[in-house]
Amino acid sequence: MKSTCQNALFRGVKIPNRGPSISHIFYADDVLFVGEWLCSNFDNFARILRCFHASAGLKVNFSKSQVFGIGVLMGEITRCARILGCCAASLPFKYLGVPVGANMALKRHWQPILDWVQSRLSPRKLELSPLVIALR
Known part of the structure; x- marks a missing residue:
């Protein structure tokens, strides 16, 4: 993910006040990807996941995966979730037992x-x- 962000294939979210750009958070087998709401981000992210599967032999369980959007209409969230083959969802949600977006x-x-x-x-x-x- 670091190299895809450096090569502008995926754009994470820039933290204000000269903070870093965040694209992902890993904890054991749980992953949270964070990025700008761009069609190119979704298309490239789908490619990244296919490359991950081909190189590591591991597959993402899309039935457990969800797409959330902040300030995005649910129809747009649903459309972009289809690109990845997962479900659209709304805030708040829980990540590692902690509410996010609440x-x-x-x-x-x-x-x-x-x-x-x-x-x-x-x-x-x-x-x-x-x-x-x-x-x-």
């Missing part, structure tokens, strides 16, 4: 995360030092 100023979006953290603490630890989180 208003994190609202307590209800933090509750699933808080519940997960609390479930990971043993009852013994809760007795010794209770988990106290104040949300406004």
